[in-house]
Amino acid sequence: MSVPRRLLAVARPSIPRALSTPRPAARAPQASLLFARHQSNQAATRKLHHSAQRRAQVAAAAVEPEPEPVYDSTNPALSFPCLDKVESRSASxxxxxxxxxxxxSYTTGRHLNFYSRKPILLDWGGILPEFNIAYETWGHLDANKSNAILLHTGLSASSHAHSTETNPKPGWWEKFIGPGKPLDTDKYFVICTNVIGGCYGSTGPSSVDPANGEQYATRFPILTMEDMVRAQLRLLDHLGIAKLYASVGSSMGGMQSLAAGVLSPERIGRIVSISGCARSHPYxxxxxxxxxxxxxxxxxxxxxxxxxxxxxxxxxxxxxxxxxxxxxxxxxxxxxxxxxxxxxxxxxxxxxxxxxxxxxxxxxxxxxxxxxxxxxxxxxxxxDLFDLGQEHRNRINKVRQENSGKLQAYWEGRVPAYDANSDICSLTLPDKPYEEKEQSADEDTVGVEAASHEVPADLVAGLKPLANTPALVLGVASDILFPAWQQREIANTLKRTGNKNVTHIELGEEKSLFGHDTFLLDLEHVGGSVKSFLG
Missing domain, CATH: 1.10.1740.110 (Rna Polymerase Sigma Factor; Chain: A)
Known part of the structure; x- marks a missing residue:
């Protein structure tokens, strides 16, 4: 390996002539001997010094190489305004x-409130010692209170489905509610609630827990669609409405509309389920x-x-x-x-x-x-937990029965509502992760065909309470979240229960390209179907 010139210069330094030792003059033998020894000692000292110096210089050159020149990058760094916006919001x-x-505040304007001081037992064992439901109404309740329609919302909607005198802001179903509209306020008394668990005035995780005066946060109990419906039925009791003319909902509301009919078929006159399902599916x-x-x-x-x-x-x-x-x-x-x-x-x-x-x-x-x-x-x-199949309903009913004593005890003030040893607040993940199982092509094809054409007996049994309830089931071919086959499953299952009054409508892509949000946008086809069914 060649040695860099700079390193060679360090290893063999030149000594200026002015610093070299002059030749000594002739001296006496003894003096010459002493002088020779002195010179020898000095030479040895110089040699040792120069050797140490050379080793230090070589080591320094090896450990601290001459720094490389710094150049600008070939390309400039990208800017990220989308991240800047998030960071700026955090700082603000x-x-x-x-x-x-x-x-x-998560509110959408003025609304009505129903406050229940009576505790409610939730399906998975949780208890709300009290709860509030935000709701709004349109139209007028007739003398025998037989013209009420309960409108169920999607996941993130408030009770503000239509503008009111106290809140003129357009609602999420503004064009569907009013005189002569699909939910005709000349005929019907329309009620829309914000579900419990929500944040638009109804009791949810951001509400204050009366037990400790702090916000529930994730101390809030797990909910089901049926829990939300039970709270709504409390509101109907408060309003003196024994039976609804219709239960109407889209998306999550379509799930609730079916759940209301299964829970209390005697209180539901007819059902409208738009872009919903009878049980949540994997996608x-x-x-x-x-x-x-x-x-x-x-x-x-x-x-x-x-x-x-x-x-x-x-x-x-x-x-x-x-x-x-x-x-x-x-x-x-x-x-x-x-x-x-x-x-x-x-x-x-x-x-x-x-x-x-x-x-x-x-x-x-x-x-x-x-x-x-x-x-x-x-x-x-x-x-995700929604499933109207009989097996699931049996399991939930068993859990409710096991926890019924806890609700009574809490109501009487004998035990605290929260049990630290309860397993309803714990979860253990499986030690072994999921492994894909091999399946033959024939088995896979048979499974898909069966799922496409057969109605599960378990679901037929679960929807049996709706055998005598007129139902409109509407789906949209372009919907990828709640595909149209799920609405076909509802309609076919209802027919299998013996229901002779099932109207099933599927909007093809030639009628609607709006996917799942079609129920919010298509006044002609969705609205027209609802208006015709309600009569």
Missing amino acids: LSRRTAASGPEP SIAMRHTQRQVLMMDPNWNRGFYYGGIPPHGGMKLAREIATVTYRSGPEWEQRFGRRRADPSRPPALCPDFLIETYLDHAGEKWCLEYDPNSLLYVSKAM
Whole structure:
């Protein structure tokens, strides 16, 4: 290996002539001997010194090489305005005073309130010692209170389905409610509630627990669709309504509409279920699981105890973007956005760049502080747990029976509502992860065909209470969250129970490209079908 010139210069330094030792003059023998010894000692000392110096210089050269010149990067670093926006929001929220808190109020204007002082036992053993239901009404209740329609909401909707005198803001079903509309207020008294577990005035995780004066957060008990319906039936009792003219709902509301009929068939005159299902299926469960995971992974979520601090707005934004993908359809987006970019004159970016990306980003931004994150977790989980099959209903009824004594004891004040040793608040993940099992192509094909054409006997048994209830079941072919086959399953199952008054309508893509959100947008086909069915 060649030695660098600089290193050679260090190893063999030149000594200036002026510093070299002069030749000594002739001396006496003894003096010469002493002088020779002196010179020899000096030479040895110089040799040792120079050797140590050379070793130190060589070592220094080896350990600390001459620094390489610094150049600019070949490419500039990308900018990330989408992340800047999230960080800026966090900084803004952290500057708010502790008195006001960063949490929004989650209200949509003035509404009515029903407050129940009577505790309610929930399906999985939890207890709400008291609860509030926010609701709004349109039209007038007739003298015998027989014209009431209970309108059930989707996951994130409030009770504000239509504008009122005290809250003129347009509601989420504004065009569907009113004189001459599908829910005709000249004929019907329409009631819409915010579900328990929600955050628009009804009791939910952001509400104060009367037991300790603190917000429930994730001390709030697990809910089911049936729990939400039981709370609504309490409201009907309060209003003196013994039987509904109709139970109407879309999406999650379509699930609740069926649940109301199964729980209290004697109180439901007819059922409308739009873009719903009789039991949650794996795809929709998977999508809601993903939304919950991105929310719970936000460090600001703090296992649900973020009230008074910075809410997990970043996780909420991502959760809403995922949800929006499932709410709308590919065909609509192809027509609406295509592959167009927001600004083709600029180079591509990792932040929202295509029009579809900017649309999703806007949807997440608009919603991330408008809904309580914990409510999203609890209400979406209730959707996952939904199953009107008889086997599931038997299991839940058994759990309720086992916990019935706890409710009575709590009502009498004999035991605390919370049991630290209860297993309803614990979860043990399996030691062995899921493993895919091999299945032959023939078995797989048979399974798919059976699922497509056969109605499960378990579901027929579960929907048997609806055998005499007129029902409208409406689906949309472009819906990917609640595919049209799930509405066909409802209709076929109802028919198998012996129900002779089942109206099933499926809107093809030639009629609606709006996917799951069709129920919010299609006044002609969805609204027209509802109006015709209600009469």
